Amino acid sequence: MTFDLDLFVIGGGSGGVRAARMAAATGARVALAEASRMGGTCVIRGCVPKKLMVFASSFREMPAEARAYGWDMPDGAFDWTAFRPKLHAELDRLEGVYRRLLEGSGIAIHDQRARLADAHTVELADGQRFTAKHVLVATGGWAERPDLPGAELGMVSDDIFLMDKLPRSILVVGGGFIACEMACILQGLGVEVTQYYRGAQILRGFDDEARGLVAEAMKARGVNLHCGTTIVEMAEAGADHSLTGTETGGVMGAPVGETRAPQGKRGGPIWVKATNGTETTFDAVLFATGRRPNTAGLGLEDLGVQLGRRGEIVVDAYSQTAVPSIYAIGDVTDRINLTPVAIREGMAFSRTVFEGLPTAVDHDLVPSAVFTQPELGSVGLTEEAARAQEPIEVYATSFRPMRSAFAGASDRVLMKLIVSQATRKVLGCHIVAPDAGEMIQLAAIAVKMGATKEDFDRTVAVHPTMAEEMVTMRQPVRKG
CATH class of the missing domain: 3.50.50.60 (FAD/NAD(P)-binding domain)
Structure with missing residues (x-):
């Protein structure tokens, strides 16, 4: 059978865009449809604007802290009307970057809603139809x-x-x-x-x-x-x-x-x-x-694509659905709903389908960060999950960091390692501290590589830092 396209991607978020570009780089004929704005949840209504607002909100305590360090700095007031247009200008810029990346890869863009008419046919809101050898659903989720x-x-x-x-x-x-x-x-x-x-x-x-x-x-x-x-x-x-x-x-x-x-x-x-x-x-x-997978109105169930109880698309380790020509990645599958995971799933899909390199998605030991104040960074097992799995040792310390202590603030941080008694591997690492997201990214490399507690102990500390406590904890605070 002859198809109009090799791949049609439904959804212009981070995962869909990455998959489309990687497929196009192999010479595949690719089109992509997005009903909202290019960039998806992360760029337009999620990670990016949220992190910019995190930065904005963090300045509230700066004047008081600066005064404690000898600066003559008065308190100020936040002006949403000054911040909001700059925020949206940055989102517009990033959306333009995504669009130019797609266009530069030779991908046809359709700024409208799409649905599946059959296993190989995508129908756009304006009635246009395209046949494709493969269809990738990357429509993300919606706020419930x-x-x-x-x-x-x-x-x-x-x-x-x-x-x-x-x-x-x-x-x-x-x-x-x-x-x-x-x-x-x-x-x-x-x-x-x-x-x-x-x-x-x-x-x-x-x-x-x-x-x-x-x-x-x-x-x-x-x-x-x-x-x-x-x-x-x-x-x-x-x-x-x-x-x-x-x-x-x-x-x-x-x-x-x-x-x-x-x-x-x-x-x-x-x-x-x-x-x-x-x-x-x-x-x-x-x-x-909560957020739910965005599968309504895509015509999936009529084609035999299995949906879970929350509406998520059920896929195998290679992101393939029960219909062989249809794949799905990202939040619409409700596996691990994080942007970097969706990107990895898109890359694995392209390698599997268009490069002939079957690549299962690795969802093990995925680090994450919560951008509260202070931040929480986490990778691997929690103490509770690890204890239910095997005998463990817990190494933890909580203290007032130097910067806050000097300023007279009561803020505390937490550094915590969960260690297997049998293998000595670090099963989990948890950090509550300013910039914990930055720290957990690096700690995750060691945990993913299977580092033991002794590997951490052999690492020389960087002093004075908060993170040095990760390599100076010698005695477990509890075992079990």
């Missing part, structure tokens, strides 16, 4: 809105970057890394932040000791954190609050690409009733309660 009365009044994480002005107060609902990062960012920008999380502790899945320290640090910085708490209902302040679940239904979030008011459908403050019995009014509510 909970199903509760009045939920349409709140924002989701995508909306934060579109605000015309900062609210004076905000309720952040959720306890994952997006919720915690946004709570710290907004607090740092001068917003009064309250956070509700229905679980017992934030950052589920991370090491208990590490996430406990992050929670305490967030509260010390002014985030009004309530665990074991969530919203019962919400409404416009001053409205009839006798709502029930049968009288008004919540509105679920919309997939990326759909138009929605950036701050929810609200015109003023929002009244919130919580499970702990409190009734509070906030200028804004942010739902950061």
Whole structure:
């Protein structure tokens, strides 16, 4: 059978773009469709704008710290109206870079929604159809809105970057890394932040000791954190609050690409009733309660592509679906939802399909960072998971770093290694500290290589640094 293309990629995020460019480099005929903006979640509404806001929020404490070091520096105020246009200009620039990279690779770009008409045919929103030997679905995920009365009044994480002005107060609902990062960012920008999380502790899945320290640090910085708490209902302040679940239904979030008011459908403050019995009014509510794979309307199930219970595309180790011509990578597969993982999956797909080098995706020992204040960096097993697997030793230290201690701040950091008693391999490394993301990237190399505790011990410390503690811990604090 003759095809129009060798590959059609649906989705212009980091993973889809990398796969498309690598395939095109082999001489393949490639096209790509993107319904929203080129660059996807990471560049447009995720990692990049979030990290720029992390940088912006970190300056709040600088004047006080500078004065402690002898500088005559007055406190200042953050101006969202000055920051916002620069933020969006940078996102526009990056989107242009992505587009030029695709065009330079000879890839045909279609700025519209696409769906699968059959196993080899992609249909665009304008009715055009293209046949392709292979189809790669890389449509990412979308921010989920909970199903509760009045939920349409709140924002989701995508909306934060579109605000015309900062609210004076905000309720952040959720306890994952997006919720915690946004709570710290907004607090740092001068917003009064309250956070509700229905679980017992934030950052589920991370090491208990590490996430406990992050929670305490967030509260010390002014985030009004309530665990074991969530919203019962919400409404416009001053409205009839006798709502029930049968009288008004919540509105679920919309997939990326759909138009929605950036701050929810609200015109003023929002009244919130919580499970702990409190009734509070906030200028804004942010739902950061999870993201779902963006598979609705792609025509996948009609073709025999298997979807999981959350709508994720089920794939094998080579990112291939149950339909041999259709592959999927990135958040739409709900494996490890991180941009570098999606890029690696895209590279593995191209090597497998277009270079004749079957390459299974390696999802083992993937490092991650939570850009709270302080940051949390993690790679490998948590203490809890390792203890359930085998006998371990735990090496940990918590201290006030030199910079903070001199300035009179109470900030503490944590360095922690989980070590196998049998093999002496470092099974996990967890860091809570300023710039923990930078440190964990380097520590992850050693952990991925299978370094033992003795390998760490043989490494000479760089003094004076926070990270030197990673190679100076001699005695375990506990075994089990």
